[in-house]
Amino acid sequence: xxxxxxxxxxxxxxxxxxxxxxxxxxxxxxxxxxxxxxxxxxxxxxxxxxxxxxxxxxxxxxxxxxxxxxxxxxxxxxxxxxxxxxxxxxxxxxxxxxxxxxxxxxxxxxxxxxxxxxxxxxxxxxxxxxxxxxxxxxxxxxxxxxxxxxxxxxxxxxxxxxxxxxxxxxxxxxxxxxxxxxxxxxxxxxxxxxxxxxxxxxxxxxxxxxxxxxxxxxxxxxxxxxxxxxxxxxxxxxxxxxxxxxxxxxxxxxxxxxxxxxxxxxxxxxxxxxxxxxxxxxxxxxxxxxxxxxx
Amino acid sequence: xxxxxxxxxxxxxxxxxxxxxxxxxxxxxxxxxxxxxxxxxxxxxxxxxxxxxxxxxxxxxxxxxxxxxxxxxxxxxxxxxxxxxxxxxxxxxxxxxxxxxxxxxxxxxxxxxxxxxxxxxxxxxxxxxxxxxxxxxxxxxxxxxxxxxxxxxxxxxxxxxxxxxxxxxxxxxxxxxxxxxxxxxxxxxxxxxxxxxxxxxxxxxxxxxxxxxxxxxxxxxxxxxxxxxxxxxxxxxxxxxxxxxxxxxxxxxxxxxxxxxxxxxxxxxxxxxxxxxxxxxxxxxxxxxxxxxxxxxxxxxxxxxxxxxxxxxxxxxxxxxxxxxxxxxxxxxxxxxxxxxxxxxxxxxxxxxxxxxxxxxxxxxxxxxxxxxxxxxxxxxxxxxxx
Numbered sequence: 001x002x003x004x005x006x007x008x009x010x011x012x013x014x015x016x017x018x019x020x021x022x023x024x025x026x027x028x029x030x031x032x033x034x035x036x037x038x039x040x041x042x043x044x045x046x047x048x049x050x051x052x053x054x055x056x057x058x059x060x061x062x063x064x065x066x067x068x069x070x071x072x073x074x075x076x077x078x079x080x081x082x083x084x085x086x087x088x089x090x091x092x093x094x095x096x097x098x099x100x101x102x103x104x105x106x107x108x109x110x111x112x113x114x115x116x117x118x119x120x121x122x123x124x125x126x127x128x129x130x131x132x133x134x135x136x137x138x139x140x141x142x143x144x145x146x147x148x149x150x151x152x153x154x155x156x157x158x159x160x161x162x163x164x165x166x167x168x169x170x171x172x173x174x175x176x177x178x179x180x181x182x183x184x185x186x187x188x189x190x191x192x193x194x195x196x197x198x199x200x201x202x203x204x205x206x207x208x209x210x211x212x213x214x215x216x217x218x219x220x221x222x223x224x225x226x227x228x229x230x231x232x233x234x235x236x237x238x239x240x241x242x243x244x245x246x247x248x249x250x251x252x253x254x255x256x257x258x259x260x261x262x263x264x265x266x267x268x269x270x271x272x273x274x275x276x277x278x279x280x281x282x283x284x285x286x287x288x289x290x291x292x293x294x295x
Numbered sequence: 296x297x298x299x300x301x302x303x304x305x306x307x308x309x310x311x312x313x314x315x316x317x318x319x320x321x322x323x324x325x326x327x328x329x330x331x332x333x334x335x336x337x338x339x340x341x342x343x344x345x346x347x348x349x350x351x352x353x354x355x356x357x358x359x360x361x362x363x364x365x366x367x368x369x370x371x372x373x374x375x376x377x378x379x380x381x382x383x384x385x386x387x388x389x390x391x392x393x394x395x396x397x398x399x400x401x402x403x404x405x406x407x408x409x410x411x412x413x414x415x416x417x418x419x420x421x422x423x424x425x426x427x428x429x430x431x432x433x434x435x436x437x438x439x440x441x442x443x444x445x446x447x448x449x450x451x452x453x454x455x456x457x458x459x460x461x462x463x464x465x466x467x468x469x470x471x472x473x474x475x476x477x478x479x480x481x482x483x484x485x486x487x488x489x490x491x492x493x494x495x496x497x498x499x500x501x502x503x504x505x506x507x508x509x510x511x512x513x514x515x516x517x518x519x520x521x522x523x524x525x526x527x528x529x530x531x532x533x534x535x536x537x538x539x540x541x542x543x544x545x546x547x548x549x550x551x552x553x554x555x556x557x558x559x560x561x562x563x564x565x566x567x568x569x570x571x572x573x574x575x576x577x578x579x580x581x582x583x584x585x586x587x588x589x590x591x592x593x594x595x596x597x598x599x600x601x602x603x604x605x606x607x608x609x610x611x612x613x614x615x616x617x618x619x620x621x622x623x624x625x626x627x628x629x630x631x632x633x634x635x636x637x638x639x640x641x642x643x644x645x646x647x648x649x650x651x652x653x654x655x656x657x658x659x660x661x662x663x664x665x666x667x668x669x670x671x672x673x674x675x676x677x678x679x680x681x682x
Contacts, residue, residue, distance in 0.1 A: 183408035186375055189395055190402035191422035191477055201425065205412040 064258035073246035092169025100177030126231025152234030172214035332381035356524035359534035401479030422477035579636035584612025599662035613659035
């Protein structure tokens with residue numbers, strides 16, 4: 001019987017075949033297109049920013065950054081991020097929790113609402129706040145009577161930033177929380193844990209990586225936001241200008257060197273954010289895979 | 296050191312930190328009573344008026360097909376779901392007034408629901424470490440107990456693994472150890488072996504029985520597998536369509552089913568529509584040679600098991616039909632027989648050493664053990680479906 005199953009060895013190696021395999025030149029073409037696109041539209045501009053910023057030397061670069069108004073803009077940007085990001089951390093977590101763990105009427109509507117800041121132009125969202133809180137706005141007279149300044153001041157800029165960056169944390173959390181369901185929370189309840197303990201010992205650790213990504217993205221956007229903040233800021237130098245607004249002013253005044261210096265700082269922030277994200281993914285790759293089966 | 300000793304020691308250790316009145320109730324197995332519990336999801340009632348008494352130390356199976364309300368009942372016992380009417384009593388206390396902590400119920404979930412970000416050790420320690428500080432054992436004490444439990448569930452040395460690094464059977468045992476760690480008064484298991492393959496399932500089944508005998512917990516488990524219920528449970532509660540069909544020992548349920556549903560769900564059975572008239576049972580207008588008290592006249596359901604039949608030969612008064620198929624069924628031959636007049640099909644077992652039958656052979660049989668139910672019409676078993 002044994003000699004009935006002789007298989008002739010293949011004379012030459014069979015070409016590797018896979019169901020989704022494309023021809024070699026197609027693959028190369030696709031890769032080339034992607035690389036050229038990335039180089040010309042992302043890497044080149046980024047490099048230009050840094051070259052322009054440093055064109056007149058390192059001394060001029062730091063001089064531009066330590067200008068009084070510019071320094072104030074950097075401070076304001078950080079302050080807004082420090083307020084807006086924790087707000088959205090809490091809001092995003094609450095919204096994701098509600099959507100993923102409970103069934104209620106209007107859930108679909110709430111999900112759509114969370115996406116709204118992504119689909120509305122930032123300028124429009126800035127204008128909404130002007131309409132609400134501006135001198136001629138709905139609450140304008142009331143606010144003026146009580147001497148509260150929202151528009152053209154820090155509160156308005158924080159509100160606009162919170163609005164624009166709201167979806168980042170929630171969007172990152174909802175899918176992972178939905179996938180995990182409420183089983184582990186139920187187990188924790190049956191083991192006698194209280195609500196807060198369940199949150200801090202079970203729910204939060206299970207979403208901590210998604211939460212971190214959401215916060216990083218939210219932070220990057222909060223610092224870089226231009227449109228909405230521009231509308232409510234009033235552009236008072238040294239007072240209500242954030243970094244993106246300061247860049248525009250400097251650029252319009254032909255202070256290219258200074259404009260690029262501040263721009264390089266913003267770009268640097270974005271790169272650092274990306275680097276942190278990549279580092280965390282690399283450092284905790286095994287752990288993340290074991291715990292979330294995502295990312 | 297055997298497990299019973301371990302357990303009593305841990306009770307004592309817990310007692311030291313406890314005020315005296317609580318101590319008496321803590322961890323001690325307790326009678327659980329369910330009184331007229333109703334639960335409605337939207338429009339559909341999942342449970343209507345279920346009453347049940349579970350004695351302390353018992354091992355009880357809730358058995359039923361999917362959608363019978365067995366898991367709902369278990370979740371209500373655990374305090375993870377709440378009855379719309381009726382009440383659950385733990386000892387003398389109405390469970391509605393008890394917090395989950397006071398109920399002190401160990402729950403093993405169908406999908407285990409282990410904390411995926413915690414190591415096995417922390418999973419098992421969770422219930423102890425989240426106690427309020429007055430009742431929380433010291434760190435060393437928690438550690439000692441977790442290691443003991445790991446030994447009990449035969450997972451020594453795996454305490455630093457993550458759940459994702461364990462096999463299904465190992466996860467199941469971690470889930471059990473985690474539930475046992477809080478020294479529950481009652482242990483509830485939802486389809487505990489549902490997701491495991493047949494071999495692991497059988498092993499764990501025997502092992503769960505041993506753990507129960509060692510620790511003496513009141514244990515309630517849900518299953519749809521009648522074999523599992525019969526092998527494991529002291530008493531079986533058969534549920535169907537949100538109501539209890541029968542409660543009894545495996546023997547009682549198997550030998551004296553209370554309804555055609557129970558007869559078909561636990562073990563195999565045939566059901567035939569018959570009519571009681573003047574003390575006789577008529578099948579297709581012909582009297583069957585069955586002695587007994589058919590009770591009031593009217594339509595009835597005759598239920599019997601395939602192996603409770605005699606082959607009659609030429610004697611009249613039997614259930615006559617022709618053989619449709621024949622196959623070997625363990626120690627016997629299983630015949631599928633189509634009844635001549637009505638075309639109902641039944642299954643009967645004949646001795647393997649009798650001559651083989653062919654398709655179309657005529658045969659007449661009579662059950663030697665059978666049950667008669669008033670025809671209420673629910674859930675006739677497969678064998679009696681008209682072909």
